[in-house]
Each structure stands twice: as C-alpha cells, then as structure tokens.
Amino acid sequence: MALQNTRSLNNKGHILADFITDNNLDFLYLTETWHNHLDLFPLNQATPPPPGYSYLHQPRLTGRGGGVAVIHKQTLKTAPAPTLSVHSFENISVKLPGPTPLVIVTIYRPPKPHPSFLSDFFEFVTHLNTISSSVLLLGDFNFHIDNPTCKQASDFLDLLDTLNLTQHVHSPTHSHGHTLDLVCSTGISIHHLSTTNLYISDHLAVTFNVDPPPPPTSQ
Secondary structure (H helix, E strand, C coil), X not given: CEXXXXXXXXXXXXXXXXXXXXXXXXXXXXXXXXXXXXXXXXXXXXXXCCCCEEEEEEXXXXXXXXXXXXXXXXXXXXXXXXXXXXXXXXEEEEEXXXXXXXXXXXXXXXXXXXXXXXXHHHHHHHHHHHHCCEEEEEEECCCCCCCCCCHHHHHHHHHHHHCCCEECCXXXXXXXXXXXXXXXXXXXXXXXXXXXXXXXXXXXXXXEEEECCCCCCCC
C-alpha cells in the first residue's frame, strides 16, 4: 500500500501508474488530487491499464484544490463504507470483506484550522468502530506532529490515543521537514513503512504493508 499527496494529478498520472506497477501495489491512496467530476482523464491516466486496477474518487465539489481517490487492484473486492457526513475534512471510505472487515479511510484535512475538526473526527471514528474493529485511517492531516510545541498537533495525538489509534509515520513527509502525512490504525498490523520521493509534489510517498485483520475471537 502507498499514500501520496499529489498537489494535482495533472501531468503526473503516468508516474503514478508506473509507481503502482513497479511496486505491485494493492492500493494507492491519493490526496489533493485537484480533479473534478467532469474530467476524469488524470485519474484514468494514473490507473494502470486493464485488467489490473480500478479507482474510487471523491472530488472537492466547490472551489479549487482538495480531492481524494483510491486506486486498487480489481481482484480486491472493495465496497464503499457508510460514514458520517463531516465538513471539516474530505474523505473517501472503502471496506474490504473478511471474517473481520477492514475499513480504510483516505483523509485530506485542509490547512486552515476548522473549529469542529476534533469533534468531527471523534464522531467519525466512533461510527467506524461500529462497522469493524479493524480500521485504517491515512492521509494528509496538515498537523506538524513532529513539533512537540504545536498545540493543535498535540491535541490531535491525544485524540488518537483516546480512540485507540496508533500513528505509524515518524519521519518527515514534506519538503519543509514536517510530518503531515499519517497512517493510523487499530486492529491491524502495519510494518515495513518507509518514504520515497516521486518528485511530483512537495510531499513524499509513504509505503507500507498491512497484515489482514485477525478473525473475531469466539465468545
């Protein structure tokens, strides 16, 4: 799996398609795609040709910027996961079936502070926990979590602890040296996480492996 903030998909699709195939990725999660629902050419270009991959996407409906998408192997039977509607961050959710389903949410939180983000996020994740005990949240959260004096980041990390979510990225993901792109999970094992520069934006790609959720325990 991999995560990349693209800061626009335009003219970058072939690089992402090569990245997917070269690394045999099951999933590529994209933030700041800047695409719109009337022009899917950039997403089509980023998706390796059939019969391998498909995508789900959620463009920003008003204004410029934003947008999230998931490119995935067609052999992986994904379905949209029902989530709460929120206004403080953009997201797209999928569910992988299994004895314990895995809910995966790609998130983009714009850098301008939103007063309801923490409460929105708490309610959003609490709802996800009613769907499955195995949850993967990842994306560009625009918090400098590497800065111990940043109160917003500290409050967010405290909230992750409250929600029993583990944050796995501990190195810079942005050209200014900050850790903005996060991988958070509960109920699954994340390993072999690393970053790589695709030279398509000011963000690094984050790659990692995920072990399938364990089956539910017998009562």
